[in-house]
Amino acid sequence: MRVFDSNWMQIADRLERDDRIVLPVGSTEQHGYLSLGTDALLAERVSVEAAEPLGVPVLPVLPFGMAPYFARYPGSMTLRIGTYVAVLRDLLDCLAGQGFRRIAVINGHGGNAPVAGLIREWISEPRPERVQVLFHSWYNAPKTAEAASRFDEDQYHGSWLENFPWTRVAGVEIPEGSAPVLPRSQANNLTADEMRERSTDGSLGGAYRRSDEDMRVVWDAGVAEVRELLEEGWL
């Protein structure tokens, strides 16, 4: 139940019976040959598919996240950490004010992980009614990661693991073979300029693609794990 496919009366009706809602958060950033929207598209889609049979509403994805290291690849966007935590705080305050009591933030981008600190802070604060917030990075949650690792242990930014039929760009051919791996210890300490120089196509390493059958297995695991969270992840 996408919020954008609903009017407020429908959301209000639903809220009287069920106090859950999903907020997908992504990023607009280079993903090599794949769409600049990869992290946002996946976070929103996995949320929608997972929530569908439960009737839980899904907000539009927050398309901008924290990706300062990719700032030199045109089309990539990044919010400063102070800005990003303010956005999340405002959105959580809205939802709590309307009566939502179980909020799942479904994250599609590793760089957004620090917002978990804001969520812990927000949960801990006294408020009139108890509100739970889950922060779930769908792509490396245990069961999804396990499914992916059955195919290939190398799982890097811009590689096969993000290459779904729905993150490819029309008319763009994805190379065969693999990109050289940029060790994480290095990647974490590069400036935005160095990052662009080191990774000429934007991939951080590993195979560029796998079969659609393999990708379907990973995807189904991701959807199932989010659905399980929405059903059983609450206190």
Added chain:
Amino acid sequence: MRVFDSNWMQIADRLERDDRIVLPVGSTEQHGYLSLGTDALLAERVSVEAAEPLGVPVLPVLPFGMAPYFARYPGSMTLRIGTYVAVLRDLLDCLAGQGFRRIAVINGHGGNAPVAGLIREWISEPRPERVQVLFHSWYNAPKTAEAASRFDEDQYHGSWLENFPWTRVAGVEIPEGSAPVLPRSQANNLTADEMRERSTDGSLGGAYRRSDEDMRVVWDAGVAEVRELLEEGWL
């Protein structure tokens, strides 16, 4: 050319030849019988249609804006003004850092207008290269407003003027007739709770709908006016 339908290399190629980009900004908020995403959907769609023949890239719409007065209608979201201006600042900084020199912010929500203050501030600041930023509220720009006023001078939130085939919600019947008008002087001074009490269905007044033919006239005017801006609105 949607940024989400592109990879970074395509945006980089484009940028070498043309330094324009579009950032649509909307809102997720009650629109009476219409979609909670009305302002975001329209801002993004009018941007994409206007930019299409020009090849100018269009970023994903920022779906959350400033709508504190609607905060009690479930599914409506609002960012605080301090947060919102920080988001815009960060996005403008990103784009300027990548070499975009002509940025059009296409706005679909009246409550976002104060961000024009941030844009004036941002433009005025010294930076190594000259960057222009246009802030254009498409729905009440002169030519679009003129086109709408040919049909009906009453143009309120959640009424016919926002009722396009692409903002209606599947399965929801729009009432005939008109909603009573909530005078703007009153609307501007209501708390979020009072707003919800005063406007029981969320419409702030006027006819709920007009024919698709009429709406097409308004829409075409909106698209044309944005396109003209993208082509000729720069210094």
Added chain:
Amino acid sequence: MRVFDSNWMQIADRLERDDRIVLPVGSTEQHGYLSLGTDALLAERVSVEAAEPLGVPVLPVLPFGMAPYFARYPGSMTLRIGTYVAVLRDLLDCLAGQGFRRIAVINGHGGNAPVAGLIREWISEPRPERVQVLFHSWYNAPKTAEAASRFDEDQYHGSWLENFPWTRVAGVEIPEGSAPVLPRSQANNLTADEMRERSTDGSLGGAYRRSDEDMRVVWDAGVAEVRELLEEGWL
């Protein structure tokens, strides 16, 4: 009743019978041949004259506003938008904490308009007692604008419409004739340096002066409109 011509006991007495107060907000910025204080002087004066017969207290004008585009004209001052909304928030919090329940912010400067976004946010927030806040830009409110337009439709920064006996500078002769008009679409996209180059005397266009009789008509309309607001503008 100027707050600066009163002590706190007088304000406290008044507050027991009447919960209204006026906060004028202006700007310190170039106005061509006119006083750098034009916007502040007018906002305060129109407030004082309007409130006088009603006995409503008038705070001292906030003399600094948002005018980044004039930052290169010596003597012009500007606050960043984040700062400005913080100032207004603090002042509204003070007044609400003391028991004022109807606050009129009388604005004398177009660049301050974005603060209306903060006011909407502030009004919408839950608080123990209902507080109304009006934001009124006196110089282009309907009746005042109508009075001015009877004389001349060209109404630009630093031109005749701001040229009152009380905004002229002793010993400065105002030129006859008119300044060339800097189109608003251009003005909105200039850097502070470009603005200074384009407008050599600071006027943005139109006649420099009209007769004192004409100006009196405009002024009286402005005072009457603010007074009407203070009397009847509340819910």
Added chain:
Amino acid sequence: MRVFDSNWMQIADRLERDDRIVLPVGSTEQHGYLSLGTDALLAERVSVEAAEPLGVPVLPVLPFGMAPYFARYPGSMTLRIGTYVAVLRDLLDCLAGQGFRRIAVINGHGGNAPVAGLIREWISEPRPERVQVLFHSWYNAPKTAEAASRFDEDQYHGSWLENFPWTRVAGVEIPEGSAPVLPRSQANNLTADEMRERSTDGSLGGAYRRSDEDMRVVWDAGVAEVRELLEEGWL
């Protein structure tokens, strides 16, 4: 040379020959029987009289400062410390950007003293040209304090030392005698509510008034000390 009695061209002319400017900062807060504007009026007046023969421009006083302890006396206003330092930073940035290189902040309110921390921070930052900033609390600068102490060592908020012909309120009789002293150690730890209870008329102690002759001695010392600062207080 009041900035409000000048246009920008006059300030620009002056700036070419002399890079000094004065920013008076005050407070709008209860002063017992005296004007709510006492601290602002005095800071501005002492600045104007001191700067007059030097031709140094004097900005309009910033009328709002930090006075949280007086927040329960109607008509008193207070800015949060985060807001106040932001205002000062913005104003200093403006002046530096226009070419002023010697800025004197003349303070009339004890509660504003923490802004000296911001000024030290601002001075220390690297900037293209050297800018000096003096922070001078005129009422307790050495020579002025010495002049006052010749009359009475008891110098408290709202007492004789602030009682000048130009801070009295028309029609208000000042009591004879003295207010009981609220020890500073206590005063510093009271909530706003307690402060209002403890000091029923707002004076914090000592004689309410002295002769106009005595006050003239104090005032002349204050003006002379500010003038000396403007002439010789720079590096």
Added chain:
Amino acid sequence: MRVFDSNWMQIADRLERDDRIVLPVGSTEQHGYLSLGTDALLAERVSVEAAEPLGVPVLPVLPFGMAPYFARYPGSMTLRIGTYVAVLRDLLDCLAGQGFRRIAVINGHGGNAPVAGLIREWISEPRPERVQVLFHSWYNAPKTAEAASRFDEDQYHGSWLENFPWTRVAGVEIPEGSAPVLPRSQANNLTADEMRERSTDGSLGGAYRRSDEDMRVVWDAGVAEVRELLEEGWL
């Protein structure tokens, strides 16, 4: 080389030859029977021991971190995320301004991990000279974690893994046996009040203690891993 055991001339001398420095960051929070300073004491000590033979200076530990979930255990302190990232930004700016080019932030508290987001942002920003910053959570770095796991896979807050001779409190007997495990999925969603109710002694699970010999093995691994980082962890 503790900075607090040095004067500035010694640090300046050192800096001419070696541009590395260590900033330990900890937390002041309940650790069950152990010292409230556990995370700070360990972060500082592991830094000092690791840096000793290298002569790299070690700043005093930042004793306060982010621990909102423990806010109801007296003596626990927490900074909001906006505050914490501001502190780190200021400290990094200082060090970069003095010429340090390789900065190791050695972290002793899981709740501080989000600050890695600020560090990525800071690294990515353009600055005149290249500055590297490592963020290393010593207690779960690969080799240290491997050493600990040889003894017991259960590694929870306030349990044996934090129980070193130098984190015990004089006169406090540590219980034998184990605390019941509070599953992480639950712990992440508790309010501060619930946390205090659920964990009556503050331990989140597992054995309370192991032999000093075992702890020495873990400690030596931690020190060695930090030292290796300081020697070889740079680009």
Added chain:
Amino acid sequence: MRVFDSNWMQIADRLERDDRIVLPVGSTEQHGYLSLGTDALLAERVSVEAAEPLGVPVLPVLPFGMAPYFARYPGSMTLRIGTYVAVLRDLLDCLAGQGFRRIAVINGHGGNAPVAGLIREWISEPRPERVQVLFHSWYNAPKTAEAASRFDEDQYHGSWLENFPWTRVAGVEIPEGSAPVLPRSQANNLTADEMRERSTDGSLGGAYRRSDEDMRVVWDAGVAEVRELLEEGWL
């Protein structure tokens, strides 16, 4: 009773009987030949010695303060004022939330004085229970200053008055004689670069050292004055 030498249960026990706590705040900054930690070490030590016989808990010293003027002496650290007041606010909020009702902030660094503004603001705010906060700069409190002045009126940064056995650096010989005095009026207006040039060893003037007997007199006065504050300084 150092908080770091306690576990939370001990602090909780204590809190049931006594609602006092001490927060020492210092600075990490050049002190000429003395330790970079001088202000932090002294603030913490004077707090611990004063609180000892009373059993009042003493938090770890906040080692970083505001010292922008010393930013060019390696090893000196400074927080921006906005950051510093945020830290203090967060810490006070924590303590108040746990039930502490009398908090003594014992300060060891002149540059931190502006935080008194935040404390006044914090005290003035309404909160469910009354919380007192004292801000005490131990080194220039009346009795301590009087004790020091018996020996020498010249009391400058980095001179004899900060030269205790516990602030000296092992192996560093302190010069005999005196440093030239940098007048405060100058010191207050220097940039960080100028400060480093003007004060080549970091001392701002006066004798470098006195006998241990003299220093003991000063120290004992300082400890006694803090203890008296903790016992009798409350309302």
